[in-house]
Amino acid sequence: MNLTNTIIPKSDQLNADDLIAGPVTIRVTAVEAGSAEQPVTIRYDGDKGRPYKPGKSMRRVLVHAWGSEGAAYVGRSMTLYRAPEIKFGGEAVGGIRISHMSHLNEPMQFALTETRGKRRQFRVEPLAVEQPIDVQTLADIGDTKAGEGREALQAWWQSLKQPERVALKDKLVTWKEKVA
Numbered sequence: 276m277n278l279t280n281t282i283i284p285k286s287d288q289l290n291a292d293d294l295i296a297g298p299v300t301i302r303v304t305a306v307e308a309g310s311a312e313q314p315v316t317i318r319y320d321g322d323k324g325r326p327y328k329p330g331k332s333m334r335r336v337l338v339h340a341w342g343s344e345g346a347a348y349v350g351r352s353m354t355l356y357r358a359p360e361i362k363f364g365g366e367a368v369g370g371i372r373i374s375h376m377s378h379l380n381e382p383m384q385f386a387l388t389e390t391r392g393k394r395r396q397f398r399v400e401p402l403a404v405e406q407p408i409d410v411q412t413l414a415d416i417g418d419t420k421a422g423e424g425r426e427a428l429q430a431w432w433q434s435l436k437q438p439e440r441v442a443l444k445d446k447l448v449t450w451k452e453k454v455a
Contacts, residue, residue, distance in 0.1 A: 288313075289327045291369035294357035298374060300402070301327065302352045306345030315345070327355065332387045333373055336399060340376050340383055352377040352404050362390075375402035408442050417443060421450040428454055 293299075301319035309316040313328040329337065341348055354375040361370030379401040386394040413435075420431040428450055432440070440447075 287325065288316075289322070289325050289355070289371065291357045291359075291361070291371050293325075294355060294371065298354050298356040300352055300354045300375070302404075303348045303350065306348050317348070327371070329373075330370060332397075333371065335387060336373050336376075336397065339385060340379060340399060352402055354402060373399055375400045377402045377404045408439055410442050413439060413443055414446050417446055417450055421453040425454040 301317075301322075303317055303319055304322075305318040307316045307318065307326075308314065309328060315329055315334055317327040317329065319327060337348070341351065353373050355371050356374050357369055358372040359369045360367055361372070362368065363370070376399050379399065382398055382400050384396060384398045387397045389395040416431065417428070420428045432447070435443070
């Protein structure tokens, strides 16, 4: 039994305790204005009403990496992790940090304010995001290859990645009948 779902805190937002089991990669679906205390609310696929509300340091990372216009973040992805050393009120309570971000050409490193007068180097790595499979386009190509014959279809099928083959599995039966 996986216990991850049994330790989710009762909260209206994603928090560090949600990441005890490990990092999570999210895809942004909306960026909205929040409250005075938490001015940015980032909604993401599967947030279940518990959005990411980044602290000031992570908002600085977002602006540095993706710019100041939140609407541009939609469709982009980032990996969030629990950083147990994050302090609030002088006590280490843990917080959420960003480790990877899509739409970066190379790693980013810069100084973030840790406490008043103290800065620490922070690094964000590029996040390679798999493109969604365009099933319709692949099906059209498969139809064409089937029309070219068994060898063309077989060579094309072998060139596909495993997730593409799984997505087209039902079509393969039709194509095989066509070239038989």
